[in-house]
Amino acid sequence: DAKTTQPNSMESNEEEPVHLPCNHSTISGTDYIHWYRQLPSQGPEYVIHGLTSNVNNRMASLAIAEDRKSSTLILHRATLRDAAVYYCIPSGGSNYKLTFGKGTLLTVNP
């Protein structure tokens, strides 16, 4: 599995954009980059995933570097409900498994 490096914590203000970085320099060519988040006292939930191109969905955007060694999860307007631990997980193949690191704890200030 590719090793990932994420900041232990980040802070943001409500209604401001948040950029959560992730380094995955050992990612293999077939690995997708998955992002999950875990709200307090809940199980993780899927946020977004991508392979090479930038991706958007209703929750967030994912910007992937051209060399795929890093990616950034973008929350366009943070809300209090976005306070969570965010996990960046490279994994691929039809039988892909999720290997969780410690993630980034995002605090959103009102």
Next chain:
Amino acid sequence: NAGVTQTPKFRVLKTGQSMTLLCAQDMNHEYMYWYRQDPGMGLRLIHYSVGEGTTAKGEVPDGYNVSRLKKQNFLLGLESAAPSQTSVYFCASRIPGTVNYGYTFGSGTRLTVV
């Protein structure tokens, strides 16, 4: 639409006791997973199943057994609980064969072994 349901939500066991955690999903997902999460840590994979009647070991399988007798249910058993198994246990499921559908997780079972 319940998604992934875990029972019980909380449990306290004495060392040496046994118990079974139940995971049920109503999404007709083929793949199911059991994870544990210790304080301040990410989730670690215990066992997983790629279909009814099949199970496989994950990263930390020792001390646990699993069964998948029905497609919708995945059971995690602790035969002789130890304090080191105090943790929050999460079950997840997903559609196989594609990365285009993510994992759906349950809300967890908080287990304390005293």
